[in-house]
Amino acid sequence: MDLFHNNPLFSGVKQMLNAFARQQIRPIAIKHDQEESMPWGLMKSAGALGLSQTAVVDGRKKLTGVEEDPDPKKPKQQARLAVTGSEELAWGCAGICLAIGGSGLAASPISRMGTEEQKAEFKRLLTGEDEQGHVFVAAMALSEPGTGSDISGLKTVATKDGNHYVIRGSKQWITNGRSANVYVVWAQTDASAGRAGVRGFIVARGTPGLVPGRKETKLGIRASETAQVHFEDVRVHQDMMLGGSGETTGGLADTKKMLDSTRPVVAAQAIGIARAAYEILLERVQGGSLHGTPMAAHQHIMFELAEMNMEITASRMLAHRAAWLADHHLENVAEASMAKAHAARTAQWVTSRAMVLLGEEALEPGHMVEKLYRDAKIYDIFEGTGQIQRRIIAKTLTGTNPT
Amino acid sequence: MDFALDDDQQLIVETVRRFSDRDLRGWAGDADRAGAPPDRFTHAASELGFFLDAVPADAGPDTSGMLEGDYSHTMRALRGYELGRGCAALAALLECNVEPALAVGKWGSAAAKQALFAALAAGGLATFVHDSRGNVIVTAEGNDVRLSGKLGPAPALATASHVLLAANGVLALVSTEGMRRTAITPSGWRAARWATAQLEAHRVPAEFILSRDPAATAEVLAWARTSLAARAVGVSVAAMEYAEKYAAERIQFGQPIGRFESLIRLRDDAMTTAAAARLLALHAAWQLDNKQPAAFDTASRARVIAGDCVTRATIDAVQIFGGYGFVNDYPVEKLMRDARAFEALHGDERLGRVLAQKVA
Numbered sequence: 001m002d003l004f005h006n007n008p009l010f011s012g013v014k015q016m017l018n019a020f021a022r023q024q025i026r027p028i029a030i031k032h033d034q035e036e037s038m039p040w041g042l043m044k045s046a047g048a049l050g051l052s053q054t055a056v057v058d059g060r061k062k063l064t065g066v067e068e069d070p071d072p073k074k075p076k077q078q079a080r081l082a083v084t085g086s087e088e089l090a091w092g093c094a095g096i097c098l099a100i101g102g103s104g105l106a107a108s109p110i111s112r113m114g115t116e117e118q119k120a121e122f123k124r125l126l127t128g129e130d131e132q133g134h135v136f137v138a139a140m141a142l143s144e145p146g147t148g149s150d151i152s153g154l155k156t157v158a159t160k161d162g163n164h165y166v167i168r169g170s171k172q173w174i175t176n177g178r179s180a181n182v183y184v185v186w187a188q189t190d191a192s193a194g195r196a197g198v199r200g201f202i203v204a205r206g207t208p209g210l211v212p213g214r215k216e217t218k219l220g221i222r223a224s225e226t227a228q229v230h231f232e233d234v235r236v237h238q239d240m241m242l243g244g245s246g247e248t249t250g251g252l253a254d255t256k257k258m259l260d261s262t263r264p265v266v267a268a269q270a271i272g273i274a275r276a277a278y279e280i281l282l283e284r285v286q287g288g289s290l291h292g293t294p295m296a297a298h299q300h301i302m303f304e305l306a307e308m309n310m311e312i313t314a315s316r317m318l319a320h321r322a323a324w325l326a327d328h329h330l331e332n333v334a335e336a337s338m339a340k341a342h343a344a345r346t347a348q349w350v351t352s353r354a355m356v357l358l359g360e361e362a363l364e365p366g367h368m369v370e371k372l373y374r375d376a377k378i379y380d381i382f383e384g385t386g387q388i389q390r391r392i393i394a395k396t397l398t399g400t401n402p403t
Numbered sequence: 404m405d406f407a408l409d410d411d412q413q414l415i416v417e418t419v420r421r422f423s424d425r426d427l428r429g430w431a432g433d434a435d436r437a438g439a440p441p442d443r444f445t446h447a448a449s450e451l452g453f454f455l456d457a458v459p460a461d462a463g464p465d466t467s468g469m470l471e472g473d474y475s476h477t478m479r480a481l482r483g484y485e486l487g488r489g490c491a492a493l494a495a496l497l498e499c500n501v502e503p504a505l506a507v508g509k510w511g512s513a514a515a516k517q518a519l520f521a522a523l524a525a526g527g528l529a530t531f532v533h534d535s536r537g538n539v540i541v542t543a544e545g546n547d548v549r550l551s552g553k554l555g556p557a558p559a560l561a562t563a564s565h566v567l568l569a570a571n572g573v574l575a576l577v578s579t580e581g582m583r584r585t586a587i588t589p590s591g592w593r594a595a596r597w598a599t600a601q602l603e604a605h606r607v608p609a610e611f612i613l614s615r616d617p618a619a620t621a622e623v624l625a626w627a628r629t630s631l632a633a634r635a636v637g638v639s640v641a642a643m644e645y646a647e648k649y650a651a652e653r654i655q656f657g658q659p660i661g662r663f664e665s666l667i668r669l670r671d672d673a674m675t676t677a678a679a680a681r682l683l684a685l686h687a688a689w690q691l692d693n694k695q696p697a698a699f700d701t702a703s704r705a706r707v708i709a710g711d712c713v714t715r716a717t718i719d720a721v722q723i724f725g726g727y728g729f730v731n732d733y734p735v736e737k738l739m740r741d742a743r744a745f746e747a748l749h750g751d752e753r754l755g756r757v758l759a760q761k762v763a
Contacts, residue, residue, distance in 0.1 A: 148725050150653065217730065218722070218730055219729050219730075219731075219740070352718070356710075356746045363591070363743060377721055377729065381721075387663070387665050390665065402664070403656075403664065
């Protein structure tokens with residue numbers, strides 16, 4: 001496995017994004033957390049680095065200078081690059097990392113199952129900026145008020161009407177839900193077909209009946225916008241349905257596969273959060289003293305830092321293994337879930353322990369570790385809760401879902 | 404041994420529970436968003452005898468709600484648990500006068516008693532600050548001392564007229580007059596009127612130095628730890644009460660999520676730890692009331708387990724709520740923020756224990 005060696009491609013991306021996170025993300029992290037605001041200026045400058053809103057559709061050539069081998073059987077680097085880079089961005093600020101990459105959630109199904117025409121339309125809707133100078137962003141609209149972990153019971157329906165579909169329903173916890181210029185919305189086209197009937201549709205902002213809803217006030221990742229979105233009889237041309245009409249692929253099953261590829265990336269973000277808290281604690285300990293003795297002379301503190309380092313390293317190994325498998329076109333369902341569940345647990349544990357070890361100072365408003373503590377929690381919830389990850393892992397052991 | 408409550412205890416527990424369930428829970432969300440208690444809070448709590456419950460009845464003309472006879476830490480722990488179930492931030496304001504009042508009552512000079520009790524009787528607040536990291540430099544000036552360095556963050560410090568300060572073995576009643584304070588609103592206990600203070604050679608006259616005996620500081624810490632532990636358990640149990648209700652209603656994969664064994668475990672483990680932590684806090688309180696030296700250690704242990712408990716229980720309650728747990732419309736994300744102060748205030752409890760035993 002080449003990830004353990006100093007691979008110049010990965011270490012180059014790591015260095016570049018660490019510098020970006022250190023110089024541009026971290027200095028504004030607290031401000032956007034406190035204001036609950038999107039970092040629009042930074043989102044624009046991130047595009048210059050190749051972290052553009054359409055990177056998933058365009059490929060990552062700009063970011064890495066490397067063209068992926070078009071031969072589908074050859075190993076790829078995409079998953080490992082994403083894992084490497086995401087850790088650095090989330091180390092800067094997970095909320096800002098999600099704001100920069102939020103459109104990727106919607107871009108991913110387009111890239112996987114979109115026609116050339118759909119890709120072009122999606123890209124067109126993401127090119128440019130609005131009258132406030134905000135870059136255009138996309139939203140993936142899948143979850144619903146009654147449909148979180150269990151996505152089989154979607155209530156949003158798309159009814160065929162001539163060459164169009166009419167979409168009706170409400171979506172919840174949608175990243176970029178208020179601001180998006182383009183939505184990929186998932187709706188049931190054929191209730192009798194169950195999951196196979198669920199399809200994605202590309203819907204442009206401004207389409208009559210598309211109503212962005214209330215923005216949520218959240219515990220963490222507050223630089224990333226989360227909102228409800230309502231679809232009140234939104235008419236969409238059938239050409240904008242993913243997977244093409246009459247086919248059985250292109251539905252929700254593909255979406256679930258997509259989650260297998262995003263889980264290592266999400267894991268990497270949680271690792272970035274844990275590492276950030278660990279590093280702040282370590283720096284504090286190196287300079288600090290306790291009643292006249294150096295903090296670093298205390299096992300009580302140093303063994304816990306050692307433990308944190310162990311867990312963070314283990315999480316990173318799991319994430320890179322899952323990504324390596326994906327890049328080599330090997331099954332990684334359980335491995336991706338292990339990576340995500342372990343990283344989420346590590347992030348919650350490291351951030352809460354770091355706060356205890358820092359003492360009262362970590363209670364002060366604007367303390368980075370306190371923010372990291374709040375940011376960490378969502379990693380055990382979104383993109384499949386910790387329970388869902390364990391269910392997936394457990395099912396690979398016996399073939400059945402325990403309840 | 405008797406675990407049963409007597410009639411007085413039962414009555415007070417029921418009264419506080421009603422206040423907590425109806426008023427504190429009702430106010431908690433808005434108080435959190437506003438970063439301040441509601442207008443009605445002080446009046447309603449005063450009616451129930453809060454704020455002055457540790458002030459001796461002979462300290463002022465109006466003795467209603469004031470302390471007659473010995474203070475009961477057992478009663479305080481029982482009540483703290485109920486208050487924690489309601490709102491940690493408001494509970495902190497209801498409890499903050501106790502340490503200063505008890506300490507001044509026990510070790511204070513006539514001048515210290517006069518200053519503090521008059522201020523509290525006039526509706527003021529006081530707060531206990533323990534300089535757990537050695538940030539405050541104490542220098543002698545004749546029989547007086549001067550204090551320099553940073554205090555807090557501490558709840559109630561923004562409005563308190565007096566601070567009971569434990570620093571460098573000295574226990575003193577410090578007036579906040581002339582103290583440079585910065586009001587802050589942290590993420591947790593947002594309504595609790597927090598502040599930090601910067602002391603620059605702040606003079607404390609000799610008659611306001613309550614004790615130079617480390618045992619006095621240890622005793623005050625035992626009071627504070629017992630109360631913090633009881634309140635932390637209350638927050639833990641509240642988190643799981645909310646989670647239980649939600650899990651019974653939320654259907655995923657064809658059944659209420661509360662029927663999944665993994666979620667039963669999350670809740671049951673939290674409630675098991677909470678039951679143990681509550682008993683330990685009550686045991687510490689009982690030892691304090693019975694003047695047993697073991698109380699100091701029990702109180703510290705109670706805070707260790709209660710701190711672990713509230714951290715785990717609130718994180719897991721958010722987990723049970725899933726995406727709803729992460730947003731402010733539901734009560735549990737606040738509890739996760741509120742959990743932090745229980746482990747942070749007065750310093751890392753385990754660290755204190757380790758250092759004390761290392762010296763021994």
